[in-house]
Amino acid sequence: MAAAPTGLPVIIIGAGVAGLRAAQLLRHQGVPATMLEAKGTIGGRMCTVPYHNAWLEMGASWLHSYHQHPFRTMVKKLGLRTVFTNYNQAHTFPGVQRDDTWHTKLQQAIKRAAKQPKDAPLESFLTNLSTSMRATAMLEAEMYYGASLNKLSGWNFDEGEETKNEDYLLLGGWVHWLQAQAKGLEIRLNTPVATIEATKAGLRVTTTHGTTLEACAVINTAPLGVLQQPTQQAALLPALPPRHRQAIAALGMGNLEKLFFTAPIPSWPRHDVMLLNHPLLPLWYDVTPLLGTPMLMGLAGMGALEALPKNPSAADWLALATPALRQMIPHGPLPTMVAHSAWQSDPFSHGSYSYYKVGSSPADRKTLQKPWLGGRYWLAGEHTDTAYPANIQGAWRSGERVAKALLKEMSLKTR
């Protein structure tokens, strides 16, 4: 059994999926691991908010690439149900410009981009787009990759092993799955890490409450958006190698927010997926049958956020959403807003999930997988996974990768 070489624990920053998985594996091998989580809850960007007898997911909802998803059997064992989301049966409202030959056009763009000597925005490779094709392209880019067509890398925007059209929505609240994962782990909530310094024995972690902890190694799972903040970089990433710095800057942090509306009885058309004629809020879901309470869920991408004031309020969202709601409910009272996410302004997230910005590539994520400070400082999180970046599967794999690498290092050092 491996043991921490100095007798000091491994400190894991963040109790999202990546952190939980790393802590599980370390604990399993008897390596003490302390998790420091800034917020009052575990899960990070898996964030379930209770609403009456239902559960609203403000972050991740779907198991993408379902058939090879590592959580598939785990959720079943917990008695949680999953439901396939059939985008091919989306209901389109009058005026919606949609072109289902988009995937062919996209393949052509990928081939065109690959022939170019330099990376450029995906938009520049999608030539001669009809209005309907452009609307489809924007929707796919913003809702799936979390970024606009003019920000996504034409070369690499789609890098990874994601299987399309295998999206299953989890019912009953991710919170239950998270609680099961966190069992037996040492997690200190409401404990934001303020600084990390390298010392002779290892690393010193100081929280914003002034508590100091010594560690043999640190695994930092803070989201890319946090690492990109100059003040956070200076405080949390001591002796950051230049190539890591470049990789953090090269990748993009996308934006996606969720909006939830309710009414005493559903007054909207009852389709699982709805495509509206709204340039900024085109994608809506009737999640009433899934939640067992009347609920509409809308997704808002980068375009919507760029059109709104910084840190949009509920009133800002409502003003933007009203024309969309009026398409679904032409007469009578509109549903009321229950909640909206705010990942963009969340200081422990600064965005929704990572994407390939123009000029970035999988080499950047691979760089972020490399430890520094003599193998004592590691990054984990969805942004460091090349196969399933931007999703919970990627985050899980990243925690697993770092824990296994660290355990290997430790057994070598203790041998």
Ligand SMILES: Cc1cc2nc3c(=O)[nH]c(=O)nc-3n(C[C@H](O)[C@H](O)[C@H](O)COP(=O)(O)OP(=O)(O)OC[C@H]3O[C@@H](n4cnc5c(N)ncnc54)[C@H](O)[C@@H]3O)c2cc1C
């Ligand atoms: C709106 C939205 C919808 C999404 N939908 C899906 C989906 O349907 N399916 C899917 O697979 N993925 C989805 N994702 C992406 C998925 O949620 C993330 O990829 C995944 O949860 C990331 O896990 P992580 O462990 O890498 O990071 P996080 O979950 O962000 O965990 C990092 C943790 O670090 C903490 N932290 C940050 N700074 C500090 C600090 N200084 N000190 C202490 N703690 C700190 C944070 O509070 C956080 O808890 C969605 C994300 C969003 C925002």
